[in-house]
Amino acid sequence: xxxxxxxxxxxxxxxxxxxxxxxxxxxxxxxxxxxxxxxxxxxxxxxxxxxxxxxxxxxxxxxxxxxxxxxxxxxxxxxxxxxxxxxxxxxxxxxxxxxxxxxxxxxxxxxxxxxxxxxxxxxxxxxxxxxxxxxxxxxxxxxxxxxxxxxxxxxxxxxxxxxxxxxxxxxxxxxxxxxxxxxxxxxxxxxxxxxxxxxxxxxxxxxxxxxxxxxxxxxxxxxxxxxxxxxxxxxxxxxxxxxxxxxxxxxxxxxxxxxxxxxxxxxxxxxxxxxxxxx
Numbered sequence: 001x002x003x004x005x006x007x008x009x010x011x012x013x014x015x016x017x018x019x020x021x022x023x024x025x026x027x028x029x030x031x032x033x034x035x036x037x038x039x040x041x042x043x044x045x046x047x048x049x050x051x052x053x054x055x056x057x058x059x060x061x062x063x064x065x066x067x068x069x070x071x072x073x074x075x076x077x078x079x080x081x082x083x084x085x086x087x088x089x090x091x092x093x094x095x096x097x098x099x100x101x102x103x104x105x106x107x108x109x110x111x112x113x114x115x116x117x118x119x120x121x122x123x124x125x126x127x128x129x130x131x132x133x134x135x136x137x138x139x140x141x142x143x144x145x146x147x148x149x150x151x152x153x154x155x156x157x158x159x160x161x162x163x164x165x166x167x168x169x170x171x172x173x174x175x176x177x178x179x180x181x182x183x184x185x186x187x188x189x190x191x192x193x194x195x196x197x198x199x200x201x202x203x204x205x206x207x208x209x210x211x212x213x214x215x216x217x218x219x220x221x222x223x224x225x226x227x228x229x230x231x232x233x234x235x236x237x238x239x240x241x242x243x244x245x246x247x248x249x250x251x252x253x254x255x256x257x258x259x260x261x262x263x264x265x266x267x268x269x270x271x272x273x274x275x276x277x278x279x
Contacts, residue, residue: 034252034269035276037219037245040172041209044181047139048148048167051132053231055117057198058084058095094118099137113137126154146170146181162188170211177214183221184208192231199232205239218246224253233261 081100087093099111113136121128132148151164163186170181185207192201205228209221220243227239240255252269267274 034219034243034245034247035267036215037211037213037217037221038243038252038254038267040179040213041181041211041219041221041243044167044170044172044179044211045183045209047144047172048132048146048170048183049229051115051134051144052148052150052165054097054115055095055130055132058086058097059093059117059123092118092120093123109140111137111139124152126152128152141175143173144171145173156188158188160188160190161193162186165207167209174214177216179211179214181209181211183210188226190228201231203229205229213245220244225255227256228259230261235261235263236265237261 081103082105083098083100085094085096085098087095095117097115099113102110102112104110113134115132115137116135117130117132119128119130123130128151130150132150134144134146137144146167146169149164149166149168151166153162153164156162165183165185165187167181167183170179170183172179172181185205188204188206190202190204192198204226206223206226208223210219212218221241223239223241225238225240227241228237230237236256238256238259240253242251242253244251252267254265254267256265263277265276267276
């Protein structure tokens with residue numbers, strides 16, 4: 001049978017977030033291209049990470065325990081018009097997270113449309129493949145398309161569960177242009193696996209991405225130091241990645257710092273470092 005829930009709050013905005021390089025306005029065209037690419041890569045990464053986290057919380061807590069109270073409330077899917085349909089009976093399991101025609105969520109983003117996830121077998125079993133797609137899904141009016149595929153690879157040599165995460169055909173249509181994006185990641189669950197709460201979950205992410213920013217410039221991203229993402233923090237806490245664009249002759253580096261939960265990061269290029277604020 002199918003169980004339908006209507007939560008007030010379901011998910012904390014987690015993972016990688018949109019960058020704002022306000023201090024970079026007077027830099028060269030190459031730096032401008034790199035910062036635009038970093039912004040758009042982070043926006044795409046954050047949007048698809050949100051979708052995965054929403055499905056993950058819904059799937060592993062599919063029942064009345066899905067909806068926490070007080071300090072345990074997640075943020076992403078607040079609003080009376082959000083509904084979750086969870087089919088745990090059919091051979092192909094399915095979760096539909098429906099934001100209706102527009103819901104203002106607690107993270108101050110307006111979402112509409114649906115996030116859809118399907119998989120066979122047990123959600124947390126090694127070898128399980130989860131496919132996430134979208135149906136007229138928008139975030140603040142920006143339409144999101146593409147497919148995210150998560151494969152449970154079991155425990156690695158350090159004893160941590162890790163996942164192959166591949167995004168293909170991703171597109172985010174904004175009022176200032178379209179972001180095209182694809183990525184290949186390894187997401188290692190380094191803390192919180194043995195509890196049912198989501199707030200103590202911490203992940204380490206490695207891999208690469210590429211795409212075209214909203215100005216039509218291509219870019220490539222390579223994670224140099226693993227990105228550390230804690231679900232109880234709105235920001236990336238640690239790690240760095242290198243970025244190159246079709247408009248630049250050098251490789252820049254974005255660094256999120258030593259492990260503090262704050263909205264500060266830095267961008268380095270050609271021996272100069274610029275601080276910027278995440279949003």
